[in-house]
Amino acid sequence: MPHFPPPGPLGFGGAPLGNMFERVDDVTAEAALVAAWDSGVRYFDTAPHYGSGLSEHRFGNVLRQYPREDFTLSTKVGRLLRPDAGRPDNAPFVDGLPFRVQPDYSYDATMRSIEDSYQRLGLAQIDIAFVHDLAADHLGDAWEEQFEIARTGAFRALTQLREVGALKAWGLGVNLTEPCIRALEQADPDVFLLAGRYSLLNQPAVERLFPMCGERGVHVVIGGPYNSGLLAGGRTFDYKDAPPEMIAGRDRIATICDRHGADIRSVALQFCAAHPVVAAIIPGAKRAEKVTENARLMEAVVPAAVWQELKHEQLIPADVPTPN
Template identity: 40%
Template sequence: MAVSTTKPEAGKASAGPIAWLASQLSFGGAPVGNLYESVDDAAAIASIAHAWQCGIRHFDTAPYYGYGLSESRLGAALGDMPRTSYSLSTKVGRLIEDDAQQKSHRDGFIVDGHRARFDYSRGGVLRSFEASLQRLRTDHIDVLLLHDIGALTHGEHHAAILRQALDEALPAMAELRAQGACKAIGIGVNEEAICLEVMPRFALDVIMLAGRYTLFEQRHSQAVMAQAQARGVAVLAAGPYNSGLLGNAQGPGTFYNYAPADAATVARAQRFYDVLARSHTDVGAAALQFPLAHPAVASVVCGLRSIAEVDQAAARIRAPIPADAWRALREAGLLLDGMPTP
C-alpha cells in the first residue's frame, strides 16, 4: 500500500521553499551505507526500490554514509525511475578518499578501504557535489545540505569552521542553487546551537535536524523550531526514533544519540511505552507522526535498512492514533507544553 503524501491536518504547512517535497515520510540512507551492520548490495537496492514502490518520494543520503556506498546504492536503485517521481537530498562538507589501510571505523560504517576528510572550502564543496552526482546517477540534487558543522562535531575548531562555512561553503552552495544544480540549500546537523548561529547570518531554505525535535525530545529544539517557522525555513525532522530508543515494538532500545543510553534515559523511554500501551498505540507510530504536526516540518526522515523496515514505517505513518494518546503523554509530562500534536 502506498504511503500517503498528505500531511496530518494539524501539521498543514506550506513547508516554505520546499513545498514541492511530496513525502511526509522520507527514506534515510545511512543504514544502507552499512551503518552498524553490513547490508549486501542486492538487499539494500531492493529496500530502496521497495520504498519508492510504497510511495516514499524523498530519499536522503550523504557521502559520509558508508563513504559513498549509500549514494551509490540509491543511484543504482533509483537510476531507472523517472527523475521527476522522487526528490533527493545529499550533503557536502566531507570528501571521500581511498585508503587501503583503513579497516575499521569508529563512526559506525562497516566499509573498508575508504576514509572521510572534512573540507568546507569552496573547492571541496564543488568536488563533493560532483562526486555525489556521479554516485547518484543524476544531474541535479533537490536539497543540498552542509553536513555536521557546529561545536558538537568540531569542538575547539568550531569558530574557524563556522567562518569557512559562512565565507566559502554556503556561498558555493548558493551558486549551485542559482545555476539550477540544486533547488534548495541548508544545513544537516544534530544540535540546535549551530542552527541559531547560522540562520541570522545566511539565508537558508532548509534545516535537517536529527534527534532534537522528536517525540522523546523537544527541549533542545524549541528555539530553532520557532526561528525556522518565523523565517520560513523548512525543517526535515530526522532521527525520529532517537537512535532506536523508541523504534522497537517490544520496548525501549538501548542506544541514544548514537551511543549506549544510560539507565535514566532508558527508564524515561519506558514511560512512553507504558503510557501509550493504555491506548493500544504503537510507540513507533507516534514517534514518526509527532514531528509532522509542527508547521515548520516538511517531512520526517527515518533511517531504513530493509524491506521489512520500509513496510513497518509505511504502516506506522498511516496508523490511526487516538487523541487520548497524545493527551495522556501531556498529562504524564512527556511532551513539553505547547508542542503541537497531530
C-alpha cells in the same frame, strides 16, 4: 524567494545503507529502496560519509530506474572522499568503500563534493545539499571556527549553485540546534536536516529554532525520530548507550501508549511529523520489511487520548502541535 520543501511526510534516510553498524548486502539494500518507493516515499537522503560513498552508489543504482522528476534527492557536503586502499576506519560504518573521509567546509571542497556526488549517484540533478555535521564530535570545541569556514565557503558555494538552478535548496544536516540558528542569522538557508533534537524524548528545537524557521519559511527534515533506537525497542540514544533518565522517559511513554492500544513507534513518527515547520521525517531502515513497517506505522490511528495524557504527564510540552 520561496523555499523548496522536500516531500513528506515520510522519507528515506540513507545512513543504514552505508553499512551503519553492520554490513548490508547489495540485494538487501536495493530491496529496501524499492520498498520505500512502493510505499509512496518520494524523498531520499544520503551522504558521501555514509559508507565512504557506498550509500550514494546504492541510491543511484536504484533511483535511476524511476523518472527523475518524480522524486527529491538530497546529499551532503563537508566530507571529501580520498582514495585509500587500506580501507580506513569510518565508524560507525563498516566495510565501506576504499576512501578516507576528509572534513572540509571550504568553497572549493564544496564544489568538488557536489561534482563527486554526481559521479557516485550517476544522476545529473541533486535537489538539496546539506552541510554535514557542522558541530559533530570530530570538530569538538572547534565547531565555531569551522562554522566560519563554512559560512564563507560552503554556504557561499551552495547559494551560488541554488541561484543558477543547479540546486533547489541548501541547508545544514546536524544534530545540534545552535549551528542552524546561527545559519539563519548569518545566511539564507532553505531547509535543515535535524537529527534527534525533535522527538518524543527530546525537543530542544521548539525553544528557538522552530519559531525562527516558521518566521522565515524554512523547512525542517527530522532525522532519528526513534532517537537512534530507544523509541523503537532498542537501548541506544544518540547512538550511545541510553542514559537512565531517557530509558525511564521511554518506559513512561510506552506505558501510556500500551494503555490506549497505540504503538510507541507510531506515536514517535507522527509526533515528529505534526509540527508545521517539519516537511518530512526520515527514519533509517536496512531492510524492506522495516521500510514497509514504517509506512504502516505512519498511517496507523493514534487515539487522541495518547496525546492528551502525554501532555498531562508533562512528557511532551503542553503547547507542541500533535496530530488531529
